[in-house]
Amino acid sequence: MKEVELLAPVGSFESLKAAVQNGANAVYLGGKDFSARASANNFDREELREAIKYAHIRGVRVFVTTNTLIKQNELKDFIEYVKFLYDINIDALILQDIGAAMTIKKILPDFELHASTQMVAHSLEDVKYLESIGFDRVVLARELNVEEIKHICDNTNVDIEVFVHGALCVCYSGQCLMSSMIGNRSGNRGRCAQPCRQRYTMIDINTGEEVSSEGDYLLSTRDLNAIEEINQIIDAGVHSLKIEGRMKKPEYVATVIGSYRDAVDDYLRSKKVNVSHDIIADLYTIFNRKFTKGLLLGDVGKDVMNSQVPNNQGLYIGKVVDYNKKAKRLKIALEENLKKGDGINLGGGVIGRIIKGNEITDIGYKGETIEIDFIGEARRNQMIFKTSDTQLMDKVQSTFKQDKELVKSYIDGEISLKLGRNPIIKFKDLKGNKAEIIGDFIIEKALKVPMSEEKIETQLRKLGNTPYQLRDLKIDLDDNISLPISVINQIRRECIDKLSEERIEIKDRKYKDEKVSYSPQRAIRLKDKNLRVKVKNLEQLREVVNFEIDAIYYEDASTIEDAITIGKENNKKVIYSAPRIIRNKEYNRLNKIKELNEESIQIGTLGSIDFFKNKNFCIDYYLNTFNSETINHFKEEGATTVCISQELNMNEIEETLIYTDLDVESVVYGFAPMMISEYCPMGVIVRNCKKDKRCKECSEGRYALKDFKGEEYRLSQDIFCRTTIYNSKPTCVLDNLEELNNIGVNIFRLDFTRESTSEIREVLEAYIEVINNNFRLGDKSNRLYKKLDQEGITTSHFYKGVE
Template structure:
């Protein structure tokens, strides 16, 4: 068990660097570490990201400023990408990257095997919620875990106290509505994978919430019901630091450099004050929070981590700034318009404001400010100016509308004009007549010497003065250094050409920089992955088996009666299954395999419950479906036959190998890969592991800790049998279920590959998987029978085209 000292060291501040300007912004803000992405192998493809060459330069620049660099490589890797992916790792390794942030279990093992000395940080995409998953990842070789955003501080501290690994959390920035790594919404709604870093942000879309045919938007506060507010833990930083957290991460690789500077600086300063046993002044904290809001704001939430259970901001889903005040009067004419507002913030001409009208949020630049009849450049907080804005904007504005400051020009200029903090260097110049010019430069514990070929001369005319020498040494230009102490040893009445002095200074600085970076640079390893070893026999099974996932006992009976070879059923129904003699006799007689599925989300407080269920499953010798590493590891230790569920996001054969080594005899491939990509995985994997792929089903798009339907339930409008869905643009309907106060959202379409079974069979998979989350027992029986009859050669029935059915991503890809 980890022990934490009484005196707490400030946690690392980890800042986003989506491009070079943001990297400079992070350095200006005094960050401790930055994270960046290269090309498409990261979860922010929308950021500018870095080329491999830019990455190398960024690593060097950060290291010269004493800043660590982590490479975000937090996406699942396709089978055909493995060599390219490890080539990027190799280049980062050689350049001196401090750690790699990863989520692909198989690729983690590949990297660890080839680079045992390279620290790996487990991405929040791994969805770590309990100590068993922490143990699994520690065994895999990780040195740090970015835990799930949904943990509260008690859960966080319990995990920190149970491990010697570093634990990192997100402290500020955008929140995903879904548990990270478990979202398919963007893939199936917009053909852009969130898991692969190309999220279209469907959670920011406008939706109508319907319960039993009635629109319920007025009960949940707006038309963006699943849009999250921005996380801001600044007021609760002391509580977070007291858990023993190692690193506070700021989200924002797609945000501007000024945001990175301000957020880095504010969180670092607050953390340092807190760790000095001082409590930050509440007014000071509020001002800092206002600055953060001016740079990006769509409402702030303290997050699940600080006990805020309602993390959404349904009223408006885009950034609109810090609250400025309410309109007291609106004046308009054909060519001019103004609003009167008592200011909650200082306002300047050319600032940007947002006005929340009944129709929508409107934006405008502040063209003029008038106080007591006279124009001013700055209106102070507490004053009541007329704010002159565009006449077009003011048309919809009414008295009482909220006004926000969304662009603070002075704050942006202040952040932009900050100097990059430079490294102090001490110089010693030795100059004696008849001897070579020597300059020593030292920074920290590193010291270098450069000896010039030039011999110091007696002056023929005027000597070279101490002031001239000092002035030349100070000219460090765009280097990361600033001259701190300059000491001249030797004779005073000497002559050194200023050009020679400049060349010698430049040489010694280059040596210093080279020596500083030598500590980080490594020799590349250039690993070449072996060519995929294809199965030599039985590449395509003679007969596909049929697995069926159902939600209840009656669905299980319908599946059993209609020809299922395997039935998946929720593990919390274990006792009901065992008590249903008819079903038990049926599955035994027909040799049907029962798989009890456990959730993909299991918090520490739920671990004991599911461990007890595992014990029951073991006694009866059933199979268990595991959706997260901790439960897979437990089941493996208990010697229970396991299936790795699709929540593991399986894209490649190394991942199937890791899962097999940890007890999985069968895996369900990700529905995000194409049939061709599926074939690549099957052919490259071990012969002894089996594969399932979805042939029918309405996909679960996300699961969230947010209880979307809670206000509807409390008002009595929702029950277990209610029909709930989100509707987008009056066409796509996304069904919703409430499970243990969590929210589960499903796709508006149903994958149906009945007409394409030969294509699925040719991938080499062993099982066709049919999933039924909402269908009636009659529908389950009908669909299972249709697939059974085709597999048995009894029917060639084809489904007709339907707007409800789709082929998922099997042909289009992501």
């Protein structure tokens, strides 16, 4: 089994110290550029150099998050930044953009690459594909359970990293457009506005009635906490245990890393999980939105969600017994300890004195009933949570604020003390780094008391507040010699400093200090304009086959053979559109698709590239094609068309398409899918469903989420019982098709989801009219445009883009 790595989030230098001094084996952090947490402090270039020195000296690896999608006009600067990271000894890059990753692999082939969870690796097929193109590590989607993870670990050689603690996304990471579609802030660009933490109500589309629920935050997840079953994750073969939280304070990092360090070490030593009550209490106190074991360990539905509180809840400590408003006294029955200086969720501020009858004290213990001074509102039996703990803060702050070296690395030493020669001292660490110092002093014969081995060893073991502990020591000592203690101390210090410098450098980098450049090749695009549509069922298909279109993408696997027959009868090409999420066993349900004689398929997962390798494939926008490097990578893999990301604007699309000659399509009509989730709001809220079974309520698509502005986001489910949340307004660019055509898009795509056959007919007639009329609007297109404009439409990101 591979060595288990505990990986810590770092948003500041204090957090770096907190992580390292509490036992992290590696840290991940962001620079000021291309980081998926743009609102974190992040590190400038000089701070990155210092972070590397601090971590590497202490034996901790550093990974930099460059896990955003890269625009065409950013590629040159991105490569320059990556080369800087390579030269300053960053251990690995965490990436989302596959085109950027392939560019790095060409120019810096020995740079370690990690596939971010934003790359949506959720199956063995996905992982094996990423391994085949050069990734050294894959961060799995947070939706996978331990059985699926074990299957992946058992069947691949790449390192596997899994989130074990912290915030969860309700949507598959890398598949969320909700923040960008609603507020122009893209999660794919590190600027998620967290729309999942906002209030929503669920409504029945048919009746307009609101469905009652236990809370208002219908998309807000609990926080993951896997510490009590960390053995299952380790035994599954996971190499890296990842803690979420680059936006969190250093106290959070220290608490969580210290807790998991103890739990992991205890399990590796004793093969038993032994997590104390105090550790659990600390984790609740430092931050939680209620805890869940997550889909990782079998929690589903309601057990993963927290519709009541979208922010920190704290540690439950007891209930209100009584509140004397006149005396300003709150009586509490304690179920956990409460101390002076602690904070609670009532009234704000911190606890002053604690009153027990006539006694004033600083602490109340579990099982006691106490009183505190209180101004505010409280009701009998109200639950009270501790949101800060002075003792915990003092304990964890002492690990990083006092510059104490709490975690030591073993080193071995040698010293040679020969009469008439200079003293020679050598240190080496367990990773092969070596340092040697020859002292200036000439060793003399002792006049009185000769130097002893015991005295030399005592001095050499005085490593004090360094990050080292001397393990083995060899002493080559002549008899009856003399050497000042100050000389031994000096050469020891110098050798330690030299060893530290050696530990900073990564030794086997082949391309250090070499210049690298990025210069894409322009391509000639001579393409005919085509119209394609995507439909969900046979009813929609029967309507669209009557129109002049190039191809039809069809989503329903259960009726695909009927769909192909209908297509052939009407001389239309029907292409199966595979799901955007296909977990390990779910590929079995697609075997019949692979065996069909049809030559083409549309795919939205990386694993599908090899799974459907006997077919021509079209890349859907789910794979986040953001630049020409990504388009051309998919072309090299055999793609016949690529659908461009829906987050690019006109200028960015034009800049991108200059450098590729592949057929490129763009969605010019449709309700954009903004989220895909394992969580089913319909099932949980309507009937507390916990089964992986598509029920009537869900399959009918009769529910929507309504936000505070009154916008309604329709919900639907796929064949694997996953929920898709659609935009409230359709994208419509009827009057912008000419501009799209002029910048190089040669396939216009209409995505039909909830439209009736009459609505489909209306949309198709309008778009065909515009295309056939040399991009001028006619009667049908004008009529549709006015109708949709009144109901509410969006031009998506075609004219605004994302930051």
